[in-house]
Amino acid sequence: xxxxxxxxxxxxxxxxxxxxxxxxxxxxxxxxxxxxxxxxxxxxxxxxxxxxxxxxxxxxxxxxxxxxxxxxxxxxxxxxxxxxxxxxxxxxxxxxxxxxxxxxxxxxxxxxxxxxxxxxxxxxxxxxxxxxxxxxxxxxxxxxxxxxxxxxxxxxxxxxxxxxxxxxxxxxxxxxxxxxxxxxxxxxxxxxxxxxxxxxxxxxxxxxxxxxxxxxxxxxxxxxxxxxxxxxxxxxxxxxxxxxxxxxxxxxxxxxxxxxxxxxxxxxxxxxxxxxxxxxxxxxxxxxxxxxxxxxxxxxxxxxxxxxxxxxxxxxxxxxxxxxxxxxxxxxxxxxxxxxxxxxxxxxxxxxxxxxxxxxxxxxxxxxxxxxxxxxxxxxxxxxxxxxxxxxxxxxxxxxxxxxxxxxxxxxxxxxxxxxxxxxxxxxxxxxxxxxxxxxxxxxxxxxxxxxxxxxxxxxxxxxxxxxxxxxxxxxxxxxxxxxxxxxxxxxxxxxxxxxxxxxxxxxxxxxxxxxxxxxxxxxxxxxxxxxxxxxxxxxxxxxxxxxxxxxxxxxxxxxxxxxxxxxxxxxxxxxxxxxxxxxxxxxxxxxxxxxxxxxxxxx
Ligand code: X8Z
Ligand code: ZN
Numbered sequence: 001x002x003x004x005x006x007x008x009x010x011x012x013x014x015x016x017x018x019x020x021x022x023x024x025x026x027x028x029x030x031x032x033x034x035x036x037x038x039x040x041x042x043x044x045x046x047x048x049x050x051x052x053x054x055x056x057x058x059x060x061x062x063x064x065x066x067x068x069x070x071x072x073x074x075x076x077x078x079x080x081x082x083x084x085x086x087x088x089x090x091x092x093x094x095x096x097x098x099x100x101x102x103x104x105x106x107x108x109x110x111x112x113x114x115x116x117x118x119x120x121x122x123x124x125x126x127x128x129x130x131x132x133x134x135x136x137x138x139x140x141x142x143x144x145x146x147x148x149x150x151x152x153x154x155x156x157x158x159x160x161x162x163x164x165x166x167x168x169x170x171x172x173x174x175x176x177x178x179x180x181x182x183x184x185x186x187x188x189x190x191x192x193x194x195x196x197x198x199x200x201x202x203x204x205x206x207x208x209x210x211x212x213x214x215x216x217x218x219x220x221x222x223x224x225x226x227x228x229x230x231x232x233x234x235x236x237x238x239x240x241x242x243x244x245x246x247x248x249x250x251x252x253x254x255x256x257x258x259x260x261x262x263x264x265x266x267x268x269x270x271x272x273x274x275x276x277x278x279x280x281x282x283x284x285x286x287x288x289x290x291x292x293x294x295x296x297x298x299x300x301x302x303x304x305x306x307x308x309x310x311x312x313x314x315x316x317x318x319x320x321x322x323x324x325x326x327x328x329x330x331x332x333x334x335x336x337x338x339x340x341x342x343x344x345x346x347x348x349x350x351x352x353x354x355x356x357x358x359x360x361x362x363x364x365x366x367x368x369x370x371x372x373x374x375x376x377x378x379x380x381x382x383x384x385x386x387x388x389x390x391x392x393x394x395x396x397x398x399x400x401x402x403x404x405x406x407x408x409x410x411x412x413x414x415x416x417x418x419x420x421x422x423x424x425x426x427x428x429x430x431x432x433x434x435x436x437x438x439x440x441x442x443x444x445x446x447x448x449x450x451x452x453x454x455x456x457x458x459x460x461x462x463x464x465x466x467x468x469x470x471x472x473x474x475x476x477x478x479x480x481x482x483x484x485x486x487x488x489x490x491x492x493x494x495x496x497x498x499x500x501x502x503x504x505x506x507x508x509x510x511x512x513x514x515x516x517x518x519x520x521x522x523x524x525x526x527x528x529x530x531x532x533x534x535x536x537x538x539x540x541x542x543x544x545x546x547x548x549x550x551x552x553x554x555x556x557x558x559x560x561x562x563x564x565x566x567x568x569x570x571x572x573x574x575x576x577x578x579x580x581x582x583x584x585x586x587x588x589x590x591x592x593x594x595x596x597x598x599x600x601x602x603x604x
Contacts, residue, residue: 030088030097034386037081037104041387046347048074053344055127056356057328059135059336064127071123075112082107082196083114096560100388103559106208107388110185110201110506111192118188125185129178129504134338136174146170148265149331149339149358155265156272161250165487168260175498182498183467185506186460201461205454205508209394210562219576220510223517224451226578227444230585233592234444235483236601238270241277255603256485259478266500267484268449270441271364277441284431285424287411289363292419300329300359306417307369310405314541314548316377320351323376331358340501341368343375348383348390367406367442374402382558391559393566396514401555404519408540411435416542429538436537436588443516444585448481450513455481456497457509471496483603518567520580525571526550536584 048070055067085104093101110126112119139145146167154167190200198204206213235257242251242261250258263272270277280286293303301324308319331339339358346352355372359365378401382390392398411425420428428435456477459465465473471490474497478484490496497503520536526547527539541547554570564574582589 025088025091027091027093027097030091030093030101033084033088034097034100034388038387040077042349044074044077045387046349046352049344049346053346053354053356056130056134056338056342059131059338064131068120068123068127071126072112072116072120075123076114076116076119078108079111079114079119079192079196082111086197099560100386103388103391105196106204108192108196108204109508110189111196111204112188113191113195118191122185122188122192125181125188126506129181129185129498129506130338132174132178133498133501133504134340135336136171138170138173140166140170152265155260156263159245161246161261164260168265168487171265172494172496172499175495176493178498178504179467179470179495182495182503183460183470190461202458205458205461206510210564220451220513223576223578224447227447227517227581230440230582230589230592231444231448232483232601233589233596234440235603236596236599237592238273238277239483240596240599242273245276254600256479256483258487259484260487262484266449267478267482268446269364270445271438274438274441278434278437280434281431284434285427286431286434287414287420287424287428289366289409289414289419290361292414293361293363293366296419298361300361303359303361303366304329304355304369304373307366307373307402307405309417310370310408310542311373311377313543314405315545315552316548317380319376319380320353322351323353323355326352327354328356329359340505341372343372343379345376345379345390348379348387351380351383353379367403367409369402370406370409371399371402374398374400374405377401378555381552381555384556385558385560389558389560393554393557393559393561393563394514395508395511396518397554397563397566399511399515400519400522401551403515404522404551405541407439407519407523408542410538410540412538413540413542416540432535432537432587433591436585439537440585440588443520443581447513447516449478450509450516452477452481453500453502453509457503468492479603514576517576517578517581520584521567521571521573521577522551524580524583525573535587536580 051067051070055063082105085101088101110122112122135147137145137147138151148171151167151171154163158164158167186201193199193201193204196204198207203213206216209216211219239251239255239257240253242257243253245251246261250261257267259267261273262270264270298306304327312318328337331337337358338356341357342355344354344356346354353376355369355376357365357368357372359369375398378392378398379390411420411428414420415422415425456465456474459473460470469492471492471494475486475490478486486496501507502509523539523541524536526541526544527536529546529550530539530541530544532539541551550570554566557566557569568574
């Protein structure tokens with residue numbers, strides 16, 4: 001008996017001595033671990049970022065090979081780190097240290113299991129899918145080829161239903177070959193998420209919000225119920241106008257909107273069909289920002305400079321010279337790049353921040369430039385923090401900053417920067433419904449889309465959606481949430497989700513839903529802080545020092561505190577709410593309700 005006891009003790013000691021992880025841990029072990037993480041991020045981070053930058057700016061066989069190799073090594077290193085962070089689970093730690101460890105444990109989107117082969121396979125698929133989207137083209141015949149931008153030119157401006165359908169289906173051809181790769185990627189990612197201690201990818205993705213995943217998801221649904229009546233009224237009015245324009249064959253007077261005639265490849269913004277949807281009062285003078293940009297002959301760089309000026313007016317630091325030298329602003333003619341706009345924080349130590357965007361000279365891209373600069377000024381604002389905290393308070397905050405400023409591109413602001421005369425601005429303000437309609441066709445229209453996208457993805461992750469209903473489930477969700485239907489039968493040979501950047505690119509999408517709601521909460525709070533008394537759509541935070549301080553202070557917190565704290569610092573509230581967006585669009589909602597009288601709204 002005694003001998004057996006001694007044997008057990010010996011084995012235990014041998015094991016515990018040879019396995020560093022199970023020796024008693026102390027706070028100083030945590031400190032050295034966090035220091036190691038900081039150092040690794042400082043040395044490896046910038047090189048990995050450069051590999052990604054090259055692979056998105058020059059999509060070639062070799063650049064994809066390099067990025068896949070980096071992806072594999074970085075992913076294995078991150079999983080090892082997360083595992084090491086988990087060895088401190090039972091230690092009683094100060095709040096700040098615990099937060100850092102939790103962020104290290106949960107900082108994944110598509111984690112690999114700790115296995116060289118699987119991590120390699122995952123990284124290869126990710127780089128392949130990204131390249132398939134970025135260099136995607138479809139040819140109808142030998143000399144009739146289109147990339148995304150060429151297809152978008154048709155979708156954004158044509159009013160010919162046949163031409164629109166051809167462009168809409170043409171772009172979706174690029175999704176087909178992604179299907180099996182996508183499913184395999186999810187399969188490996190699920191293993192990785194489970195290895196990290198999550199129930200799966202859905203649990204991992206929605207556990208990042210400083211509250212239990214279920215509560216977070218309930219909150220996003222609750223807010224959707226609040227704002228849905230506004231969306232429904234808009235969908236009903238737009239359907240009526242499109243019915244009038246295209247007739248019964250294309251748009252029936254009841255039910256859903258066909259996806260190909262909405263002026264956007266994904267139907268996520270209907271701003272390009274504003275002229276169909278809203279008949280302006282012939283005496284009112286509306287402001288057409290696209291025409292102004294073109295008449296003033298602005299270059300792409302000047303468009304970015306104007307957006308930068310907005311941030312500078314709020315007291316932000318100017319962009320470094322390297323931003324202007326290293327960013328990509330114009331689509332290159334001679335190589336494949338990922339044109340989808342993005343903002344990069346390549347090396348915090350040298351303040352190497354950049355955007356990559358194929359800018360078109362129109363209002364939509366002018367707003368997107370503000371969006372991208374929102375990311376860049378966030379990077380600059382939290383540059384002083386340790387690497388684990390260099391992130392948005394949550395991912396929605398990062399998406400909301402530039403959009404928040406874009407809400408302030410009011411007629412009054414355009415006067416201040418010399419784009420329109422005071423008389424013209426006053427005349428435009430005489431027709432608030434025109435102004436609000438233009439905004440709503442983007443700001444309200446995108447809401448159900450930004451919510452449904454991850455509902456689909458989450459279904460794929462949990463296995464509720466399978467290979468057999470991958471495409472039909474996508475359309476079921478689009479119908480349910482957006483009241484949009486595909487213009488033709490889309491069987492399982494198609495993979496329509498793959499035709500949207502964030503699916504092959506693995507970018508979580510709920511962040512945009514959060515941003516689209518929160519930006520109105522921010523806007524309303526800042527306008528109150530400024531003592532602005534008019535309607536919210538006339539309020540501009542441009543050049544307002546009080547608004548500047550509030551925003552800068554919130555951004556400087558990075559991810560160092562639960563997002564509710566950052567949110568409270570700016571808004572005085574701690575929860576997502578639909579009230580501000582509804583306040584903003586109140587006059588439009590009332591107008592829509594009158595217009596819709598006698599129409600049979602809604603869809604099955
Ligand atoms: O992807 C983006 C940004 C880059 S973070 C251009 N957005 C979403 C999209 O294009 O679908 C901004 C709005 C929604
Ligand atoms: Zn963004």
